[in-house]
Amino acid sequence: MNQIKIFSPATVANLSCGFDVLGCCLDNVGDEMIISENSLQEVRITSITGQDLPLETDKNVAGVAAKAFLADLGNSQGFDIEIDKKIKAGSGIGSSAASAAGAVFAINKLLGEPLSVSELIPFAMEGERLASGNAHADNVAPALLGGFSLVRSYEPLEVLSLPTPEELRVVVLHPLIEIKTKDSRAILRQSVSLKKAITQWGNLGALVSALYTSNYDLFGRSLQDEIVEPVRSILIPYFDELKKIAAENAALGFGISGSGPSVYAMCRGDENAEKVKSAIKEFYKSKAIDFELHLSGINKEGIKILS
Amino acid sequence: MNQIKIFSPATVANLSCGFDVLGCCLDNVGDEMIISENSLQEVRITSITGQDLPLETDKNVAGVAAKAFLADLGNSQGFDIEIDKKIKAGSGIGSSAASAAGAVFAINKLLGEPLSVSELIPFAMEGERLASGNAHADNVAPALLGGFSLVRSYEPLEVLSLPTPEELRVVVLHPLIEIKTKDSRAILRQSVSLKKAITQWGNLGALVSALYTSNYDLFGRSLQDEIVEPVRSILIPYFDELKKIAAENAALGFGISGSGPSVYAMCRGDENAEKVKSAIKEFYKSKAIDFELHLSGINKEGIKILS
Incomplete structure (x- = not known):
C-alpha cells in the first residue's frame, strides 16, 4: 500500500457549555484526500481543489501536521498530499482540523499504524496551531475518533470518547461571511464571573450525563453557553433570530x-431536523447573505478510508 | 403514623471540579431525628443533643425548612422535631443540610408523601439559606436522594442523580477548627480566568463520564479544582501536606x-481507604489540632427510616 484515499469529516466544536473541550463529528460533510508515498523524503502538498489555500508545506495545516508526526517518528519517508476541500476554510466546522487530522491519519495507515488513532491527536493539533494560533483539540479529536470527544486536559493531553445517542441530528448553517478564528478568540474576555462559570460546568456535567443516558431533553436543556455565546454571537448575522427559529x-x-460563523441546531430524528433546516432556509434566503446548509447525523467512525 | 425516626446523612459537597454543583452522600456519618405530629399548629424544635444549636424555630435550619414546606403545602399541622446531632455544625460535611433535609423528608412521610423526595429539595435549601446566606443544593440533594447529585441549574432548579461506582470509599478528616461557610464564601474571587474555568469544566465532564463507566483512575484524575481550592485551602491547617499524603x-x-475545614480523600476499596485513613491519622495526631476522622462508603439511599 503506497497510496490511500480518505474522507475526512467536518466537526462541530465548542459545543455551547463545552467551549474548548467538547466537539462532535459529522457524517456527510467532509474533505477527500489522497495521500501517496513519494521518494523525495519530503512532504508536499501537490494539489488543493475547492479552496484557495497555500501549497507550501509549512503554511498548510496538513503539511505541518504531517511533518510534526514524521519528525516525532524519526521517519524520513516523503508523502504527497492531495486535498479536495469540500469544507470551506473559515466556516467554523473544522476545515483546518479535517485537513490536519486526515494527513496524519493517512500517513499512519501507510506506515503500518505505528501509533493508535488517539495518539495522532497531538500532531493534528499542530495544524490547528498554525491555523488559529491555538492548538485546540476539540475539532481534530472528533475528526479522528468519531462521535463526541471531550478534552479533559490539555497538559497532559487527555481526550475521552463519549457515547452518541442514536437519534441525534445536526443542522449546520454556514453564512458565507468571514470570521477568522484568531479574531474570534481575540474578542473573548479573559476572565469570567464565577457564577456563570458554575452554571457552565453544571450544564456540561449534565450534558455528559445526557449522552450516557440518551436523554434528549436533558441534552437540549444543557446545551447552553453563558460565557462565549453572548460575546461571539454578535459577529453572526441574525443569530438571535435563528436561535428563536430553532x-x-x-x-x-x-x-x-x-x-x-457557522451555527448548529441539534435535533432529534430526521423529521425534526428537516423541519428545522427548512425553517432556517426559509428565513435566511430572504437575507442578503449567501449561505450553505447541511443536515448530518453524528459520524461515530471519524475518518473513513475510501480506497 | 404520627412519629418517625430517621437517619439523616452527612454529605460531601463542592466536590473539587464540581464546586457548587456536585455532592455525594455518606453512609455511616449522620444525625438521628425524631419528628412527631403535635396538636399546636406550629413547628417546634423540642430537643437538640450533641451540639449547641438554637431551639427557636426560625433560627434553626430544620425549623425553617419545615415551615417553608408546610407553608407551600398550605398545611397547618404542627410538628415537634428532636435532633441528635452527630454531625458537628461547621464541619463542612453538610450538618445544616442533614437537619433541614431530615425535617422535610420526615414531615413528607408523616403527611402521606404529598411530594416526591426530589421535590423536597427547594424547602431543604431554605435551611441552607439560613445557615450560610446561600441556598445551595449540593448538600441537601445528595442527603435526600443518596449517591451523587449534580445540580444542572439553580433557576429553574434541576438536580440529576448520577451513578455510584461500587468500590468508592470516602475518608473525611475534620480538623476541629471553625470556618463559617459565610466567611469561606467571602474569600472567593467573584471572577475567574477563562482558562481555569475551561480546565474546570473539562474535568467535571470527565468526572461525570467516570461515574457512568466506573473508571476509578479517570475519576481520580478529574477530581481537581483549579479555582476554589487554591484560595480556600489556606484556611485549612496542613492542607498541602494532607493532599501529598493522600x-x-x-x-x-x-x-x-x-x-x-473538613477535607476528603476518595479511595478505591476498603483496604486503600483504611491505609489512607491511617496515614492521615498518623500525620495529624502529631499536630496541635483536635480532629475527627471518618471512613464511609457512598450512601445510595439517602435518608433512612429507622422506625
Missing part, C-alpha cells in the same frame, strides 16, 4: 459551531 | 469538603 421548531439546542 | 497512599483524589 426553538420554535423544537430543535433540542442551538449554538455557535467552533468560532463561527 | 497521593502517596494511592488515594484517587483529595480536596476540600464543602467549605471546609
